[in-house]
Every structure is written in C-alpha cells, then in structure tokens.
Amino acid sequence: MNMHPQSDPQVLTTRDGTPLKVSLAKALRREKLRSLALIAPLLIFILVTFAAPIADMLLRSVENGIVENTLPKTVNALSGWDVTSSQLPGEPVYKALYEDLKVATAEKTHTRLGSRLNYEASGMSSLFRKTGRRIKRMDEAGPFAEQFIDIDKDWGDLATWRLLKRYSPKYTPGYFLNAADAQLTADGIAMKPENERIYLLLFARTLFLSLTITLCCLLLGYPIAFLLASLPLRSANLLMILVLLPFWTSLLVRTSAWKVLLQQEGVINDFLVWIGVIGDASRLVMINNKTGTIIAMTHILLPFMILPLFSVMKTISPSYVRAAKSLGATDWTAFWRVYFPQTVPGIGAGAILVFILAIGYYITPELVGGTDGIFISNRIAYHISSSLNWGLAAALGVILLGAVLLLFYVYDKIVGIDNVKLG
Amino acid sequence: MTESRGASVRYENVQKSYDGETLVVKNLNLDIPPGEFLTMLGPSGSGKTTCLMMLAGFEPATHGEIFLNDKPINNVPPHKRGIGMVFQNYALFPHMSVAENLAFPLQVRGMGKAEQEEKVTRALEMVELGSFGSRRPAQLSGGQQQRVAVARALVFEPELVLMDEPLGALDKQLREQMQYEIKHIHENIGVSIVYVTHDQTEALTMSDRVAVFNDGIIQQLSEPDQLYENPQNSFVAQFIGENNKLSGTVVAVDGDTCDVKLDDGTMLKAEAVNIGAVGSRTTISLRPERVEFDTHESMDNLIPGEIREMIYLGDHIRVRMKVAGNDEFIVKVRNRGEKRDLRAGQTVEIGWAAGDCKALDPVA
Ligand SMILES: Nc1ncnc2c1ncn2[C@@H]1O[C@H](COP(=O)(O)OP(=O)(O)O)[C@@H](O)[C@H]1O
Numbered sequence: 001m002n003m004h005p006q007s008d009p010q011v012l013t014t015r016d017g018t019p020l021k022v023s024l025a026k027a028l029r030r031e032k033l034r035s036l037a038l039i040a041p042l043l044i045f046i047l048v049t050f051a052a053p054i055a056d057m058l059l060r061s062v063e064n065g066i067v068e069n070t071l072p073k074t075v076n077a078l079s080g081w082d083v084t085s086s087q088l089p090g091e092p093v094y095k096a097l098y099e100d101l102k103v104a105t106a107e108k109t110h111t112r113l114g115s116r117l118n119y120e121a122s123g124m125s126s127l128f129r130k131t132g133r134r135i136k137r138m139d140e141a142g143p144f145a146e147q148f149i150d151i152d153k154d155w156g157d158l159a160t161w162r163l164l165k166r167y168s169p170k171y172t173p174g175y176f177l178n179a180a181d182a183q184l185t186a187d188g189i190a191m192k193p194e195n196e197r198i199y200l201l202l203f204a205r206t207l208f209l210s211l212t213i214t215l216c217c218l219l220l221g222y223p224i225a226f227l228l229a230s231l232p233l234r235s236a237n238l239l240m241i242l243v244l245l246p247f248w249t250s251l252l253v254r255t256s257a258w259k260v261l262l263q264q265e266g267v268i269n270d271f272l273v274w275i276g277v278i279g280d281a282s283r284l285v286m287i288n289n290k291t292g293t294i295i296a297m298t299h300i301l302l303p304f305m306i307l308p309l310f311s312v313m314k315t316i317s318p319s320y321v322r323a324a325k326s327l328g329a330t331d332w333t334a335f336w337r338v339y340f341p342q343t344v345p346g347i348g349a350g351a352i353l354v355f356i357l358a359i360g361y362y363i364t365p366e367l368v369g370g371t372d373g374i375f376i377s378n379r380i381a382y383h384i385s386s387s388l389n390w391g392l393a394a395a396l397g398v399i400l401l402g403a404v405l406l407l408f409y410v411y412d413k414i415v416g417i418d419n420v421k422l423g
Numbered sequence: 424m425t426e427s428r429g430a431s432v433r434y435e436n437v438q439k440s441y442d443g444e445t446l447v448v449k450n451l452n453l454d455i456p457p458g459e460f461l462t463m464l465g466p467s468g469s470g471k472t473t474c475l476m477m478l479a480g481f482e483p484a485t486h487g488e489i490f491l492n493d494k495p496i497n498n499v500p501p502h503k504r505g506i507g508m509v510f511q512n513y514a515l516f517p518h519m520s521v522a523e524n525l526a527f528p529l530q531v532r533g534m535g536k537a538e539q540e541e542k543v544t545r546a547l548e549m550v551e552l553g554s555f556g557s558r559r560p561a562q563l564s565g566g567q568q569q570r571v572a573v574a575r576a577l578v579f580e581p582e583l584v585l586m587d588e589p590l591g592a593l594d595k596q597l598r599e600q601m602q603y604e605i606k607h608i609h610e611n612i613g614v615s616i617v618y619v620t621h622d623q624t625e626a627l628t629m630s631d632r633v634a635v636f637n638d639g640i641i642q643q644l645s646e647p648d649q650l651y652e653n654p655q656n657s658f659v660a661q662f663i664g665e666n667n668k669l670s671g672t673v674v675a676v677d678g679d680t681c682d683v684k685l686d687d688g689t690m691l692k693a694e695a696v697n698i699g700a701v702g703s704r705t706t707i708s709l710r711p712e713r714v715e716f717d718t719h720e721s722m723d724n725l726i727p728g729e730i731r732e733m734i735y736l737g738d739h740i741r742v743r744m745k746v747a748g749n750d751e752f753i754v755k756v757r758n759r760g761e762k763r764d765l766r767a768g769q770t771v772e773i774g775w776a777a778g779d780c781k782a783l784d785p786v787a
C-alpha cells in the first residue's frame with residue numbers, strides 16, 4: 001500500500017514525499033489569494049467608509065483628550081490633589097493653569113475646552129471665555145490663586161476643580177453616564193435629578209414604538225403577503241407593484257401626506273366629523289404624537305415586512321395545506337399548524353428588518369412625532385448637528401447599537417438566527 | 424383485514440373546466456366498487472389529477488356529481504370527506520417529526536394521547552420504519568419519505584386513499600419495490616385506492632382495474648391483461664405496450680373478423696374490434712411478440728418482410744423489418760438458444776393469427 005516506506009505510514013503524502021495536507025494548502029492558497037483580490041475593492045471601501053467611521057464614533061464616546069491637551073501642566077499639577085479634600089489646590093496648580101491658559105488663549109483653544117466642560121456643568125463655557133479675555137492683564141509674578149479668584153469666583157469653588165480633576169483622564173465614562181441619565185458626583189455615580197432625565201425615557205420609547213411598529217407591520221403585512229403568494233402570477237405582479245409603489249415616492253412626500261391626512265383639520269378628521277362619528281369640538285389628535293409616528297412609520301416600513309414574508313410564502317407548496325385538510329384539519333388548523341410554522345423564518349426576517357430600520361429612524365418621527373413621538377435618533381441628530389456634543393451622540397449611538405445586538409442575541413436564543421429566510 | 428373496509432366511489436357525468444373555454448374532464452362516468460385498486464393511467468395533461476382533486480374536494484366539479492358510499496359529496500369540504508391522500512412530493516410537514524406527521528390526523532380528530540401513540544407505532548411498523556419516529560422528514564431518504572406519506576394517509580383508517588403519482592420521484596428499483604409494498608398493503612387492509620400514474624408498468628403491476636385517460640375521456644376501463652390483450656382503440660393499443668401499426672381499408676366484414684387491404688395492396692385477416700362499415704379506414708394493431716418466423720400454412724396471415732436490423736437483448740432479439748411499406752415493423756423473437764439464420768437484408772416470410780391483430784379506429 002505505502003509507496004514511501006521511509007515516511008510515516010499514518011501521514012498521506014504526494015509522490016514527491018510532501019505531506020498531502022501541505023500540498024493541498026499550497027494548491028488552495030492561489031485560489032484563496034485570487035478570490036481575496038476580487039473582494040479587495042469592496043473590503044477596502046467598507047473599511048474606509050463604514051468600519052472606520054464606526055470605530056471612530058465608538059472611540060469618541062469615551063475619548064476625552066481635550067482637557068489634557070489644552071491644560072497639560074494643570075492636569076499634571078492636579079495629580080497630587082485629592083478630589084475629596086475640602087482644600088482648594090495649591091498655588092503651583094494655579095500657576096500651571098496660568099501658563100496653560102496663556103498658550104490656550106493664544107491658540108484660541110480655551111473656548112473649546114469651555115464648551116466641552118459645559119456639557120458637564122453649566123457656567124464653564126463663560127468661565128473660560130471670561131478668563132481668556134482677562135489673562136493678558138494678569139501679573140506674571142503671581143500670586144495666581146488670588147488673581148484667578150478675582151477674575152471669577154468660580155476658580156475658588158471646589159466644584160470647578162473637582163470637575164477639572166474628574167475630567168482630566170484621557171478617557172471618560174462621562175458621555176455614557178450622561179446618555180444613561182446619570183452623572184459622576186463626588187460620591188460616585190448617581191442618577192440625575194428627576195426633571196433632567198431624558199435619555200432613558202427616549203430609549204424605552206424608541207424600543208417600545210419600534211416593537212409596536214414591527215407588530216403593526218406584521219399584522220398588516222401577513223395577509224397581504226399571503227394574498228400575493230396565492231394569487232396567480234399576473235395579478236400577483238400587479239399587486240406587488242402597488243406594494244412597492246411607496247418606494248417610488250420621496251419619503252418626505254409620503255410623510256407630509258400623512259400630515260395632510262391626520263392633522264386635526266385634516267382629511268380623516270373632516271370626514272369623521274362629516275359623517276357624525278365625532279363632534280367638531282372633539283377632533284382626534286393623530287399627529288405630532290406617538291399615534292402619528294406609529295401610523296406613518298408602519299406605512300413606510302410595511303414593504304420591508306411584506307417582501308421577505310412573500311418570498312418565503314411563495315416557496316411553500318400548496319400541497320401542504322391540502323395534505324393537512326385531507327388528513328381532517330379544518331381551514332384554521334391547517335393554517336395554524338401547518339402553514340404558519342413554515343412562514344416563521346419569513347416573519348423573523350421581516351421583523352428584524354423592520355425593527356432595525358425603525359429603531360434608527362429619524363426623519364419621520366421628526367416630522368410627525370411632535371415631542372412625545374420622537375426617537376432617540378432625533379436626539380442623536382440634535383447632538384451631532386446642533387449642540388455639537390459628538391461624544392454624547394456617540395455614546396447614545398453605542399448604547400443603541402448595544403441594545404440591538406442584545407435583542408439579536410435574545411432572538412437567536414429564542415428563535416434561532418439561522419431560522420431567518422429572506423427568500 | 425376485512426373486505427368491507429373500502430368505500431365505493433361513483434362519478435356521474437362529471438365535467439370540469441378551469442377557464443370556461445376548454446373541458447379538461449369531459450363527461451366522466453366511473454364506478455369504483457368497495458376495496459378496488461383503480462388506476463387512472465394516461466399521458467401528462469390528460470386530466471387525471473383533476474379527477475382526483477375533484478374527488479378529494481380541492482377542485483369543484485363544473486358539472487355532475489360525485490358519490491362516496493352512495494352519498495353525494497360535492498358540497499362536503501375536504502376535511503370532512505375522510506379520504507387519505509398521498510401527494511407526488513409527499514407533502515410531509517417539514518417542521519414536524521415523522522411521528523408528529525403521523526399523529527396529526529389523529530390529533531385533529533381529538534383522539535387520546537395513548538391511542539394516538541399506539542396507532543402511530545403500528546402505522547410505522549406497517550411501513551417498516553419503526554425506529555424513525557423522531558426524525559424529521561428531511562433526514563429520510565426518498566423511499567422512506569414515501570413510506571411515511573403512505574403511512575400517514577392510512578393511519579386514520581380512511582375507507583378510500585388517493586395517490587397522485589406517488590412514486591414519480593423515486594429511482595426505478597425503489598419504485599418497483601414500493602409498487603409491491605403498496606399493493607400488499609392494499610391487499611392486507613382492503614381500502615379502496617384510486618391511483619394516478621403515467622407509467623403503464625406501474626398501472627399493470629398494481630391495479631385491479633385501469634382507466635386509461637386521454638384528452639379528458641376514459642378511453643378504456645378494464646383489467647390490466649385485457650388492456651394489453653384487447654385494446655378497444657388505437658390510443659390504448661399504442662399507449663399500453665409495444666405495438667405495430669398498419670393502415671388500410673376494410674374490404675369485408677365476417678362476424679368477428681374482417682379483411683383489410685393495406686395501403687400497399689397486401690390483404691390481411693384481422694379481428695374486427697373497432698371499425699366502421701366496409702370501405703372505411705382502419706389501423707391494424709399487432710403485438711411484436713405475436714409475429715412468427717416459423718410460419719405454417721394454417722396461419723391466417725402470411726406475408727414477406729425484409730429484415731433491416733437485428734438487436735440482441737439477451738432474453739429476446741428485436742428484429743426491425745420492412746413489412747407492407749412500414750419499415751418500423753418490430754418482431755420480438757424469444758431467445759431459445761437455437762441457432763437461427765437471420766441476417767439484415769434478408770427477405771423472409773412472417774405470419775400470425777387473425778385474432779392477434781386487431782382492426783381499430785384509424786390514426787392519421
Ligand atoms: N389549477 C389549474 N388551472 C388551470 N388549468 C389547469 C389547472 N390544473 C390543471 N389544469 C389543466 O388541466 C389539464 C389537465 O391537467 P391535470 O389534471 O393536471 O392532468 P394530468 O394529471 O393527467 O397530467 C391540463 O391541460 C392543465 O394545464
């Protein structure tokens with residue numbers, strides 16, 4: 001049997017004596033390299049335009065180099081100072097602050113630091129601005145502590161120094177705490193006062209409304225997908241065009257159309273008043289609240305539920321239901337015990353798709369959600385484009401991402417992620 | 424186990440049209456006695472499945488009435504008909520185990536758990552799949568799935584079982600094996616079976632009677648041997664078994680036999696089965712194995728033929744000849760071991776009895 005008595009009989013070799021596995025790997029390497037070269041452009045594109053920005057965003061949610069970069073000497077001098085002490089830091093710290101601020105003012109970076117610290121405590125922005133204006137007039141010989149307190153008494157306030165000390169490390173949990181309606185106080189992490197909490201409520205609302213929208217899409221989409229799958233091809237195609245029609249009109253137009261329909265002086269209310277179902281005084285409030293968000297988003301996301309459902313249903317042979325009926329099942333039993341279980345992968349795919357899209361939706365809640373129908377993404381958008389607090393926006397985004405991944409995990413445990421079929 | 428378990432079925436003037444323009448089933452009349460194994464045999468598109476679906480209740484009859492045990496069932500929904508059914512692709516529920524598939528018809532009938540289990544076990548044993556109950560259908564081979572489908576159609580003890588080309592997806596060997604198994608199950612339980620196939624061997628092997636379908640019409644309804652021995656028309660003669668065709672004109676009719684003048688002038692004596700008056704066109708049908716090279720004077724028909732080709736097939740030799748202008752004339756010679764001096768190009772005399780060639784309706 002063994003043509004190479006010198007080699008180990010357990011190891012298969014090629015004719016020249018190299019082990020078979022090595023030869024095989026060598027032969028396959030070329031193939032692998034070639035296929036890698038084929039996907040390389042896409043890979044690079046994704047890395048540059050998708051993975052890198054996300055990594056950057058993740059970093060931003062904890063990154064806090066600004067304090068140390070702007071006030072390097074102060075941070076260094078503060079390292080010897082105990083946050084919990086009831087004594088103001090010593091003169092060397094004030095001296096360091098003076099030197100740092102002189103540089104910072106010249107480079108105009110002190111206002112940026114001010115806005116950054118303002119996220120944590122209001123008043124910081126104006127403190128730094130004011131100090132920056134006065135710094136040139138300060139006496140270089142000192143004593144610095146008195147001069148600073150003279151400029152603004154906040155420099156004599158322990159809270160200011162505690163804040164600076166707390167935010168001097170390169171990385172901070174501050175954004176995440178903020179995103180979870182908490183803050184870092186002298187005695188550790190604590191919830192913000194009741195009236196300042198906003199994000200937890202928004203997260204909960206986003207999840208709840210997204211689930212509601214997903215459920216509405218399922219309830220409305222399932223019968224339509226079923227109809228599509230059971231109609232003869234020609235009529236099914238026509239109906240499919242109707243399902244896809246919303247894709248051909250702009251999202252803004254569709255959302256505005258809902259405004260026209262749903263507002264208190266809108267078509268639906270007018271009609272209801274006209275037929276006498278509701279009185280003129282008690283017109284329904286269906287927009288600029290949760291109802292508006294649910295209605296408009298269900299409409300917009302419905303195709304994403306119908307399409308996967310349809311493609312799964314189309315593959316289910318009608319002979320299953322026939323078999324069930326021939327075995328004595330009523331129409332309902334045949335549907336529930338035989339047809340429905342086979343559509344679960346489609347439900348899974350559609351639900352995940354709709355839920356993921358809903359949870360990150362932004363334009364529609366912005367337009368029809370009013371104040372109690374907006375999503376966390378609206379807040380993220382606000383912090384990115386208006387308040388310019390990118391760190392907080394990043395932290396909110398990371399939490400949102402984490403929540404989605406967690407839900408994925410739960411879904412995988414309950415239903416099984418491989419039990420999802422897009423077609 | 425008893426003869427009386429089967430149901431009777433009667434189609435009365437049943438017609439079916441899907442589009443309102445063409446009749447897919449044209450005036451079907453069919454009487455199936457209790458316990459019979461009846462096969463609907465016919466080419467694809469001849470309306471067999473449609474007939475079966477009307478019986479099962481999945482397609483309404485456009486006209487006419489179907490009776491089950493002498494009760495009209497046109498308005499009975501499928502799940503109340505109590506008819507077992509085996510589908511071509513088996514239609515085993517993919518999300519249920521084999522045992523759950525079998526228990527399904529018992530569950531929907533509200534049977535107790537213990538009784539269900541007992542019946543499922545017995546049904547699995549009947550198809551020799553005793554240890555496969557916990558598997559999913561996808562984990563079974565085609566033949567095993569087929570058996571599960573048969574067991575499922577029988578487990579709730581219906582009086583009638585319908586099978587629509589149930590063996591179509593199996594390979595030849597397995598198909599033959601399953602043919603015998605289904606036949607034996609039928610003999611043991613005594614249910615009525617209506618079986619649809621386009622495979623004539625299958626039909627001849629299994630059935631008590633065969634209904635040959637073509638173009639929405641039953642061409643012939645008879646026992647398998649009669650179908651082969653006594654085809655009633657040219658379609659059946661051609662569809663069942665191998666067949667030589669010779670076209671000619673009836674020149675004289677004498678009781679059961681007639682004289683036919685073939686188109687090249689040859690005169691033949693044939694059994695008059697399905698012909699018009701003297702002077703009408705006819706097609707003579709003749710089985711290849713009924714033609715003899717060892718001719719003798721007493722044979723009704725003796726004519727010369729030129730050997731074109733010889734094909735050795737082991738148990739017999741196929742000889743292709745040119746006879747009376749037809750050069751696709753086939754003769755099967757049994758291989759008896761004797762040396763026979765036949766060669767291509769020879770012209771020899773062949774002969775057969777009048778009763779072996781049937782004068783049937785003309786084909787173009
Ligand atoms: N659901 C249907 N709708 C329209 N035409 C059909 C349908 N089912 C079958 N037909 C037509 O009816 C004829 C007979 O079909 P079928 O009964 O399936 O034949 P078979 O089973 O003998 O092959 C065919 O011409 C087929 O095209």
Ligand SMILES: [Mg+2]
Pocket residue numbers: 468471472
């Ligand atoms: Mg068919």
